[in-house]
Amino acid sequence: MxxxxxxxxxxxxxxxxxxxxxxxxxxxxxxxxxxxxxxxxxxxxxxxxxxxxxxxxxxLIEPHTHLSFVDQATPDAFSSLPVEEHLLLTLKHAKLYLDSGYTACFSAAATKPRLDVVTRNAIDRGEHPGPRLRAASVQLTVTGGVGDLRQMHLDPGEAMFTLPCDGPVEFRRAAREACREGVDVLKIVPSGDTSTPAVPSARTLMTDDEVAAVCEVARGHQRVVAAHARSAESVKMCVRHGVDVIYHASYADEEALDMLEAHKDRIFVAPALSVTITRLRDAGKFGLPSSDAMKKRIETDLQSTIAAMQALKKRGVKVLPGGDYGFKWNPHGNNARDLTYFVELLGYTPMEAIVGATQWGGEIMGMGDELGxxxxxxxxxxxxxxxxxxxxxxxxxxxxxxxxxxxxxxxxxxxxxxxxxxxxxxx
Ligand SMILES: [Zn+2]
The missing domain is CATH 2.30.40.10 (Urease, subunit C, domain 1)
Incomplete structure (x- = not known):
């Protein structure tokens, strides 16, 4: 050097x-x-x-990365992709993020258990170009939660990007296993999502003792927990048990906003606006459900998220731009778009958006004293x-x-x- x-x-x-x-x-x-x-x-x-x-x-630093998303239309694409090809695509995306000016990425879930870990290790050893990476587990959620694609008549062992767990014992085991494999981030999905109509965004799926179990394992292993939490109750549950990063927070009510504000020194929020905006605007072209009723639900998610983020900004909570790229309608490499959304939709100045993507990015990586x-x-x-x-x-x-x-x-x-x-x- x-x-x-x-x-x-x-x-x-x-x-x-x-x-x-x-x-x-x-x-x-x-x-x-x-x-x-x-x-x-x-x-x-x-x-x-x-x-x-x-x-x-x-x-730039991306707070909600899925390097192993493959610009797919639907999540079942992950299951049919063999791990060997999947790893090559994940490495390709890692280079694309660096090409796009993202020198660090905080992962918000891998789609197979070791994809993030292996990618991070290859980057750290200098074997492959890519950003600094906080490697995540697959999503942990309950049976029937977001991404549980199992069907009763098919082999339940089929690889999925979500690992269904029920009860604190199963969550604890899954979290410990992910720690054993070397993840930095345990990802949980305590709320529903509009993409899964059976469990809408405002519904809370995980229970207090399940969220607590994952947080307890994270503390013991010095890892962080990130949560897909759209419902008000899921946000509160996350704050209560010490989740570090909260995604979406769409339906955060006054009590949830108060709790986030009270813990603003340690909590990061990232709304991942682009995935919702582009899902609304473009996903119909790729064959996703786009009935008027579906569009209305997504629009409600978006408007609620915008209102919640504006309230959090006023309260001085760290809200970070970026998120959830890697879908066909929201492909990897366009991540800097979210900075503009912060200005146009949330009322941030360009300077505030840049601080969110740099200084606060360093903090979410756990490297605030040397990165960003x-x-x-x-x-x-x-x-x-x-x-x-x-x-x-x-x-x-x-x-x-x-x-x-x-x-x-x-x-x-x-x-x-x-x-x-x-x-x-x-x-
Ligand atoms: Zn995500």
């Missing part, structure tokens, strides 16, 4: 501070100095990148962006505008050599 100086960049550090013209020195895997332009002492050993005022910012900011001593996970994302967040959705992508001080995408653009045009 070498020493490298980004010179004359517009430094957008991820903390919410206004950008400034500055120089950033990277030494090995970490940021060694950040200073106003021209104020760092010269370093003859440092390779210099002339930024010409391009934005230098922290790599352009700051001395932090890991050099950096994007050099052509333009000002504060003026136009959609720049972050365009891979061509990401001039350079660095993870841990190593370029995944190096900047084009100075003048290369001109030479190419002349050719």
């Amino acid at each position: 070498s020493t490298l100086l980004f010179r004359n960049a517009s430094v957008l550090d991820g903390s919410g501070a206004l950008p400034f013209r500055g120089d950033v020195l990277v030494d090995g895997a970490r940021i060694a100095a950040v200073a106003p332009a021209g104020q760092l002492p010269p370093r003859v050993d440092a390779r210099t990148i002339e930024c010409g005022g391009a934005t230098l910012m922290p790599g 900011l352009v700051r001395n001593g932090y890991l050099a996970d950096l994007l050099l962006v052509d333009g000002d994302p504060l003026a136009d967040l959609t720049i972050l959705e365009d891979r061509n505008r990401l001039l350079a992508i660095m993870k841990g001080g190593v370029f995944h995408k190096p900047p084009a050599p100075a003048g290369a653009e001109r030479l190419r045009d002349a050719a």
